[in-house]
Amino acid sequence: MQFLNTDTDAELITHSQAILRAMTDNRKFPSPTPALPTVLDAVTTFAMAWADVTDGNPAMNVAKNAARGILVKLMRQLAGYVQATAKGDTAIILSSGFSIQPTTQLIGPLPTHSNFMASLGFRRSEFHSNEMTAFSAH
Numbered sequence: 001m002q003f004l005n006t007d008t009d010a011e012l013i014t015h016s017q018a019i020l021r022a023m024t025d026n027r028k029f030p031s032p033t034p035a036l037p038t039v040l041d042a043v044t045t046f047a048m049a050w051a052d053v054t055d056g057n058p059a060m061n062v063a064k065n066a067a068r069g070i071l072v073k074l075m076r077q078l079a080g081y082v083q084a085t086a087k088g089d090t091a092i093i094l095s096s097g098f099s100i101q102p103t104t105q106l107i108g109p110l111p112t113h114s115n116f117m118a119s120l121g122f123r124r125s126e127f128h129s130n131e132m133t134a135f136s137a138h
Helices: 009-023 036-055 058-086 090-095
Strands: 118-120 126-129 133-135
Touching: 009 036, 009 058, 036 058, 058 090
Parallel strands: none
Antiparallel strands: 118 126, 126 133
């Protein structure tokens, strides 16, 4: 769902429409939450608000950003529904039009310091090392 944070306005509209097309009449998702017509209304409202911003009117930009926020919220809810319904099945998730996040891969053991030294500091929750001085948030 990284696209919700990184897409331009036009890309968000395109991605949202593609997801709606993929989920419409998709038997793997019998009762989407939120309902697809609700999400479609949000996409339409956002697309119209985006089109109205062309003259640079600040009030129109505020309206567009508010409409984007509503669409993003609904798309996050829809993604949650897809994830819960698919139960981790990649093929089912992909059939919704949503992409999958890459899995975390371990990078292996990190190198160790051979000459690390630490000592307590003068203040409470302070220590010193040959690398840095740190303070606890306590």
